[in-house]
Amino acid sequence: MKSSAYSRSYRFLHYGLLAFYVIFALFPLYWLLKVSVTPNDLLYSEGIRLWPSRPSLAHYTFVLAHSDFPLFFKNSVIVSGSTAVLVTLVAALSGYAMSRFDFRGKMWLVGLMLVTQMFPLVMLVAPIFKLFSPLGLTNSLTGLVIVYTAFNVPFATFLMQSFFDGIPKDLEEAAMIDGASRFRAFQQIILPLTLPGVAATLGFVFTAAWSELLFALMLVSKAGASTFPVGLLSFVSKFSVDFGQMMAAGVLALIPACLFFLLIQRYLVQGLTAGAVKG
Amino acid sequence: MxxxxxxxxxxxxxxxxxxxxxxxxxxxxxxxxxxxxxxxxxxxxxxxxxxxxxxxxxxxxxxxxxxxxxxxxxxxxxxxxxxxxxxxxxxxxxxxxxxxxxxxxxxxxxxxxxxxxxxxxxxxxxxxxxxxxxxxxxxxxxxxxxxxxxxxxxxxxxxxxxxxxxxxxxxxxxxxxxxxxxxxxxxxxxxxxxxxxxxxxxxxxxxxxxxxxxxxxxxxxxxxxxxxxxxxxIGSPAINILEGRLRCDGERRSVEIGSGERISTAPLAHGHDGQDVRVGIRPEDVQISPKADGGPTAHVELVEPMGLGTIVHIRATHHALKAFVLERVDYPVGTSISYELPASKLHIFDAMTGQRFPE
Amino acid sequence: MTTVPLYEESAHRKHTPWRRIMLAVEPYIYIAPSVLLITMIMLVPLVIGLSYAFRDIQLINPFSGGFIGLEHFRTLWTDAAFWHSMKNTLVWTFASVVLQFAFGLVLALLLNNPFPGRGIVQALVFLPWAVPTFLSGLNWAWLFNPVVGPLPHWMAALGILSAPENILSDPSLAMWGPIAANVWWGIPFFAITLLAALQSIPQDIYEAASIDGAGPWRRFTDITLPFLAPTIAITVLLRTVWIANFADLIIVMTNGGPADQTQIVSSYIFTQAFRRLDFGYASAVAMVLLILLLAYSFVIILLRQAMLKR
The missing domain is CATH 3.40.50.300 (P-loop containing nucleotide triphosphate hydrolases)
Known part of the structure; x- marks a missing residue:
């Protein structure tokens, strides 16, 4: 049975390669978790053991009770949450316009939004700092929300547009003939049908805002308004030997990201192709 | 309302x-x-x-x-x-x-x-x-x-x-x-x-x-x-459209289809001798019969039984025609057949403009 | 039939010009918030930033701010660190894109056909994409750290390193640290987009090819690759721009060091602005980067046009 031998070796290769990918994807995260539950006295003696002989949650207790991380976490939730809500509102409107209207300047708007996805945002760091500081928007969560909202609107617009494109135009035409104004049809017919898309957009934007680092570093210098990435990074440079605590904090940063990943998993393809370039 | x-x-x-x-x-x-x-x-x-x-x-x-x-x-x-x-x-x-x-x-x-x-x-x-x-x-x-x-x-x-x-x-x-x-x-x-x-x-x-x-x-x-x-x-099976030429012989008008087959028609309001026309005839108006009775002849190319009737595709020397008959005929391919195009059933159109000739 | 009125006729008749105006204005109302935000937070700063390139703007020096013409660009021309960062940008971008793409394509092919447990495997291998970039950077920095990470020990055991040391502090190897993190984090992006393209290939084309006598390899080269080609071209080209701009991992993992060995242009801009607070010089470097990327995008558009014509 030549063909079954072939298919067996093929299957073996297939699963072998997949196992490699799964291990490669998960190992770093596993290691993060492992160090975070390794007590300090075992960290050096059991350097590369795969699981500590005596796991403990001491680092988590410390991080939660005696560090600023709960504050950073709260700041990040506020910033990412508000950004996600604002972006989704704004992008729902503009995405709808892109999907349903033909208007003068549409091509320019699409071009503009595509360009904003391509150009180095890092070049805006200095001018935004200069513009924001007299307005009191540096060292403030509001400032970060404004910046993140603007940065994510183009991508979210394309994403929402792709969801609206999936809903037949006939539906709101039927509603308009039934006696609804366009905005009413949008509200009562189209939006309810786009709810999964709205949820996915919220998830994508939340994740993006949650991981933003450079503008948070530049615009916020006082600890009270630091987001999680900034807090973690300054913790790393200050206490660079408390590995257990750093990794416990790292695991905490991972939790919301993983939750939102579950939420948006079904829409990954749409999300990635909508931005085309968005990480 | x-x-x-x-x-x-x-x-x-x-x-x-x-x-x-x-x-x-x-x-x-x-x-x-x-x-x-x-x-x-x-x-x-x-x-x-x-x-x-x-x-x-x-x-x-x-x-x-x-x-x-x-x-x-x-x-x-x-x-x-x-x-x-x-x-x-x-x-x-x-x-x-x-x-x-x-x-x-x-x-x-x-x-x-x-x-x-x-x-x-x-x-x-x-x-x-x-x-x-x-x-x-x-x-x-x-x-x-x-x-x-x-x-x-x-x-x-x-x-x-x-x-x-x-x-x-x-x-x-x-x-x-x-x-x-x-x-x-x-x-x-x-x-x-x-x-x-x-x-x-x-x-x-x-x-x-x-x-x-x-x-x-x-x-x-x-x-x-x-x-x-x-x-x-409009119409299914679709109408037959044939190329033709108008012939005027005093008051009498006729159309010439293919090589010299002439059908006299109702008087047309205008049109000149030798003008190119298109002649339409619905398949159910084409009359066919298997025995040679002096009319033009053609041979059977294809027979499509429809249940309700039959579509017979025939080919004469210069054109192909569809005829629709209510009988369940089953002519073998190649059968020689004679057909007739009744003058009163013809639709005559100007070949240039595609418009119907006024009568 | 009965003609009981179901509702009152609304009194709309006198508003006809109003409707005409509304119809013309309506789309712009929907896009106004977006346009406003993008203009205020991206376009205006962009223009201001470009003007900084010709001014002496240092945050810590209150007497700075004067117009200095092309002075920054002259400095730039002789700035060895800048030229070095240009070279590093090429290495960083090329290595990251090639590796992400190659691993991503293989992963997409592995996931393309159904097998038991595909859903869960897919979720697991795509998970790195969800990890915040700063955390991926830190995570990999820790893995490369011989104190808590296993990688130096394993690499020493395999003979890749002569001793279990941190490659991030070795000037000749440091760049591979961020590249490794970037590849780990970016494989899912390519895998997801390529998988979507793979799944959109109609199955009956493969069936037709098998009936015509094509084996698995011929089916891959004659059907899969031509179908994937447009997706591959566009994602690789766009991703290249994105990765060239992507400074987070480098800033987190090495901060451009040791001795500027891992500095790429965008991290160099950030360092100038953030650490030296020299906004003028940072903007000049940014302007050069922008021009280079525009030129690159222009080439892409030309290529795309040429491809479409074919």
Whole structure:
């Protein structure tokens, strides 16, 4: 049975390669978790053991009770949450316009939004700092929300547009003939049908805002308004030997990201192709 | 209920014209079918009446009032879409009552109107279901129900049956016709299916390339097509079109088909000797017989049994013809056959303009 | 038939010019918030930033701010660190894109055919994409750290390193640290987009090819690759721009060090602005980067046009 031998070796290769990918994807995260539950006295003696002989949650207790991380976490939730809500509102409107209207300047708007996805945002760091500081928007969560909202609107617009494109135009035409104004049809017919898309957009934007680092570093210098990435990074440079605590904090940063990943998993393809370039 | 007047209506997308100066007036209570190949502008015209497309030039009146600038919601018309456009997140009941709710109709009145419409369409048992759980035919009925609850000034149908299979299509066609007889509401119906057009319409409007080709009763269009397009579009199996030449011999006129076969015709108003013409004859008007009786002969190329009758494809020296006969004939391929083209059944068109010769 | 009015005729008739205006204005109302935000937070700063390139703007020096013409660009021309960062940008971008793409394509092919457990495997291998970038950077920095990470020990055991040391502090190897993190984090992006493209290839084309006598390899080269080609071209080209701009991992993992060995242009801009607070010079470097990327995008557009014509 030549063909079954072939298919067996093929299957073996297939699963072998997949196992490699799964291990490669998960190992770093596993290691993060492992160090975070390794007590300090075992960290050096059991350097590369795969699981500590005596796991403990001491680092988590410390991080939660005696560090600023709960504050950073709260700041990040506020910033990412508000950004996600604002972006989704704004992008729902503009995405709808892109999907349903033909208007003068549409091509320019699409071009503009595509360009904003391509150009180095890092070049805006200095001018935004200069513009924001007299307005009191540096060292403030509001400032970060404004910046993140603007940065994510183009991508979210394309994403929402792709969801609206999936809903037949006939539906709101039927509603308009039934006696609804366009905005009413949008509200009562189209939006309810786009709810999964709205949820996915919220998830994508939340994740993006949650991981933003450079503008948070530049615009916020006082600890009270630091987001999680900034807090973690300054913790790393200050206490660079408390590995257990750093990794416990790292695991905490991972939790919301993983939750939102579950939420948006079904829409990954749409999300990635909508931005085309968005990480 | 209302009449609809379309006066000099044109439509273009940018520099691309899709409708040229369309004039049409539809009587109160009339059932008018717009027919034509895809891209002929029939759907665009319907959507302009609905208010879903802007009007580039001309005027549309519903019940005497110019509606050019009115939003669809203020035109008081109902429309059945090809895709049905049922709201997926609403029950059948909510789908049907949505328009009434938007207008703040009292609840008791709404309930009674919806249940009356539902029982008329046999939807009583389905009122609490979501559209997704319905079959194609049921969805189609809901779409109709949504239109009739409002008692609008007019019904617009945009190829409402084209997503159904052949049997259901036939059944719904009958129901639409009954419904129209019962309600008497002005209806405009767009289709590319000439059987629907023939069976439903009080009047058919045949369109091509954004221009109205002919307006008339179904039999008008069938028996006196005004040009080659209408002749070819209406009728199945399609009309035979032969090349020919006009012959004038004093007062007597005849057409010469192929090599010298002459058929004398009714007197034509004009035309000169030797002018190129196209001669149309419907397959059921071609008479064939298996024995040579002195007429022109041809041989059988193909026989298509239809159940109801038979289509016989024959080929003479200069042209091919289809003949439709009610008998169940079964000629072997190659059988020699004689045929006749009765002069009174010929449609003669100018080869240059495609227009029917005036008689 | 009965003609009981179901509702009052609304009094809309006198508003016709209003409707005409509304119809014309409506789309712009929907896009206004987006346009406003993008203009205020991206376009205005962009223009201001470009003007900084010709001014002497240092945050810590209150007397700065004067117009200095092309002075920054002259400095730039002789700035060895800048030229070095240009070279590093090429290495960083090329290595990251090639590796992400190659691993991503293989992963997409592995996931393309159904097998038991595909859903869960897919979720697991795509998970790195969800990890915040700063955390991926830190995570990999820790893995490369011989104190808590296993990688140096394993690499020493395999003979790749002579001793279990941190490659991030070795000037000749440091760049591979961020590249490794970037590849780990970016494989899912390519895998997801390529998988979507793979799944959109109609199955009956493969069936037709098998009937015509094509084996698995011929089916891959004659059907899969031509179908994937447009997706591959567009994602690789766009991703290249994105990665060239992507400074987070480098800033987190090495901060451009040791001795500027891992500095790429965008991290160099950030360092100038953030650490030296020299906004003028940072903007000049940014302007050069922008021009280079515009030129690159222009080439892409030309290529795309040429491809479409074919």
């Amino acid at each position: 209302a009449s609809i007047e379309i006066q000099g209506v044109g439509k273009s997308y940018g520099a691309m014209p899709v409708l040229h100066h369309v004039d049409l007036s539809i009587q109160d209570g009339e059932f008018v079918v717009l027919i034509g190949p895809s891209g002929c502008g029939k759907s665009t015209l319907l959507r302009m009446i609905a208010g879903l497309e802007g009007i580039t030039s001309g005027a549309i009146r519903i019940g005497g009032q110019v509606v050019n600038e009115l939003a669809p919601k203020d035109r008081d018309i109902a429309m059945v879409f090809q895709s049905y456009a049922l709201y997926p997140h609403m029950t059948v009941r909510d789908n049907m009552s949505y328009s009434l709710r938007l207008r703040g109709t009292p609840v008791e009145r709404m309930t009674s109107v919806v249940s009356a419409a539902a029982s008329k369409l046999g939807l009583d048992a389905l009122l609490d279901r979501k559209p997704r759980t319905l079959s194609g035919g049921q969805r189609q009925r809901v779409a109709m129900g949504r239109s009739i609850v409002r008692q609008p000034k007019a019904f617009l149908f945009d190829e409402p049956l084209s997503n159904l299979d052949a049997r259901l299509r036939e059944q719904m066609r009958v129901e639409i016709k009954k419904l129209h007889r019962e309600l008497g509401t002005t209806s405009i119906y767009v289709t590319h299916d000439q059987v629907e057009a023939m069976t439903l319409a009080d009047r058919i409007v045949a369109m091509n390339g954004g221009v109205i080709q002919q307006v008339g009763t179904p039999l008008d269009l069938y028996e006196r097509p005004t040009n080659l397009f209408v002749a070819g579009f």
